[in-house]
Amino acid sequence: MTCVRGALSPSAPGSIMLRAPQKDSEPAMSLREQFTDQLKVSMKAGDSARTSTLRMILAKLKDTDIAARPKGIEKVPDEDVLSMLRGMVKSRRESVVLYQQGNRPELAAKEDAEIAVIEAFLPRQMDDAAVEAAVAAAIAETGAVSIKDMGKVMAALRAKHAAALDMAKAGPLVKAKLS
Numbered sequence: 001m002t003c004v005r006g007a008l009s010p011s012a013p014g015s016i017m018l019r020a021p022q023k024d025s026e027p028a029m030s031l032r033e034q035f036t037d038q039l040k041v042s043m044k045a046g047d048s049a050r051t052s053t054l055r056m057i058l059a060k061l062k063d064t065d066i067a068a069r070p071k072g073i074e075k076v077p078d079e080d081v082l083s084m085l086r087g088m089v090k091s092r093r094e095s096v097v098l099y100q101q102g103n104r105p106e107l108a109a110k111e112d113a114e115i116a117v118i119e120a121f122l123p124r125q126m127d128d129a130a131v132e133a134a135v136a137a138a139i140a141e142t143g144a145v146s147i148k149d150m151g152k153v154m155a156a157l158r159a160k161h162a163a164a165l166d167m168a169k170a171g172p173l174v175k176a177k178l179s
Helices: 031-045 048-071 078-101 105-119 128-142 147-161 167-178
Strands: none
Touching: 031 048, 031 078, 048 078, 048 105, 078 105, 128 147, 128 167, 147 167
């Protein structure tokens, strides 16, 4: 582990611990491990806003795990965790709009800060040009010619680009190209 901010020891106030680079033989950290690791780092750094957001993420994750238990799933897989995080971001974006309409900029700023923390755990989203290219490729791959084939195209997009593609943006684009 290395220490940041010029501190000489890991116990020095204001120092942030970073993990040593992983070797090829070590498996990548799961999202759960990243959450708890980042929570520890933010608590040591005294970053109360980030700590609060990470605790909210862990609480929501625990709720999701509990909801999945009747299905025989002890811990939901990372794909479901990513979906949960996207839902959290979506609800916070809606809150930002409402707070701005209600003339509450301080609450909107708090929600924006939470969005930034949550998005740090999400895979990078495709830009508009990449989304258009993916949609065109999916249409060509499925042989779609009319709006009736939209389900096939969306399924192909979800199969190939589920993590990096915002399906809410892709839907209208597919519909426009097939109309």
